[in-house]
Amino acid sequence: MDVVDPATWASIKQAIGTIRDAVGLARDVKQFLPPSKQEENIAHSLDTADRAIDLAEVQIAKGLGYNLCQCAFPPKIMLKNGMCEQTGREIFSCQACGSEYPNRLQEQRRKERQEATTLANRAQRDRWMAR
Numbered sequence: 247m248d249v250v251d252p253a254t255w256a257s258i259k260q261a262i263g264t265i266r267d268a269v270g271l272a273r274d275v276k277q278f279l280p281p282s283k284q285e286e287n288i289a290h291s292l293d294t295a296d297r298a299i300d301l302a303e304v305q306i307a308k309g310l311g312y313n314l315c316q317c318a319f320p321p322k323i324m325l326k327n328g329m330c331e332q333t334g335r336e337i338f339s340c341q342a343c344g345s346e347y348p349n350r351l352q353e354q355r356r357k358e359r360q361e362a363t364t365l366a367n368r369a370q371r372d373r374w375m376a377r
């Protein structure tokens with residue numbers, strides 16, 4: 247995907263918000279229609295529009311570098327949810343399922359592996375220096 251400047255992304259996001267609002271208003275009006283084939287078709291069109299808007303939002307988020315959770319389709323956008331105390335790296339979480347990326351436990355194990363590697367390298371260096 248081409249890199250798009252933040253102002254363009256903001257415009258696209260605003261347009262999507264406007265479309266989502268319009269779909270919401272149409273859905274509000276639809277509820278006053280008597281049950282009919284036409285009412286059913288409108289409901290189907292609004293559901294299709296909702297899904298297209300969700301997909302567009304995910305594409306924007308992906309383009310902006312957000313992590314996506316694949317617990318649902320369209321994927322859910324993972325938002326920043328604090329820092330890992332052990333590594334100081336940002337943690338992102340899915341609002342739908344609670345998954346985290348990177349996972350805090352994996353982050354802790356990653357840090358432990360790094361520390362073990364550092365200690366092993368230091369020990370190797372010390373052995374080499376003692377020769």
Ligand SMILES: [Zn+2]
Nearest residue numbers: 315317340343
């Ligand atoms: Zn999820």
